[in-house]
Amino acid sequence: MGDVDCRQLLERLWAYLDGEADEEICSDIRTHFAACLPCAQRAEFERRLREVIQMKCRGERAPQSLRLELVHLTDRPS
């Protein structure tokens, strides 16, 4: 692919951040970041935003009553 401009980078940024871009694209993107501070900052912002979303939305605990009911499902034939 070679040099990427900002527009091409944005099209691929989610795939890159999701760990879904192939090695060649990753390397082009990192080269672009080294030369383009705004794009590098944008990517860093998205990464941190996802961490905040995870921190705020994870960690639910199922009620104990539900857990017990589920374990008793095995009293039925499978």
Added chain:
Amino acid sequence: MLVPQEDRERFEALVNEHLDSLYGSALRLTRNRANAEDLIQDTFLKAWRSFRTFQAGTNARAWLYKILMNAYIDSYRKTSRQPELVDHEDVGDFYLYAKAQESEEYRREGDPEEILLSKIMDADVKAALEQVPEPFRAAVILADLEEFSYREIAEILDIPIGTVMSRLYRGRRHLQRLLWDYAKRAGYVDGDKSGGQAASAPPKSA
């Protein structure tokens, strides 16, 4: 018919390992505790019924999520018949970052991205996520909270990878717009506490 003790133990181990994360996803999908519990019961009942066909060593988490999503889609299709929402914006749309950069007020206070992230940290992110319309919300939950790969999500939802990507990107776009509104509200509360010199304050005339 007698259930082998070994099957019971393996199933109970599965429940214990995956219940909390499935329950968390069920809450964000159904948006209330009673429905989430129903969905989880339905999921594990189906999982138990097909447990014998489940091969040990295959991806148990993805298998359980597939059952969960099928049960969820069945039930929400019955209750809501909304057509898929269509929007026509670009995929490369990073709304919150742009908003932080544009904000005069955040610039005045220092590092705009840092300020926005801390406001989101104070905001009700769960409520914002729950406002993201389906089918985009499910894609965001599976990718951003549960960290399944595009391929796994394609299998879980039984859709092509291209559809996974478009739902996910659109879901994120919805979420970023919602988070902006929620973050502004969180900022408003902060502003009140610090004496009104804040997000809601009118611009000073020159």
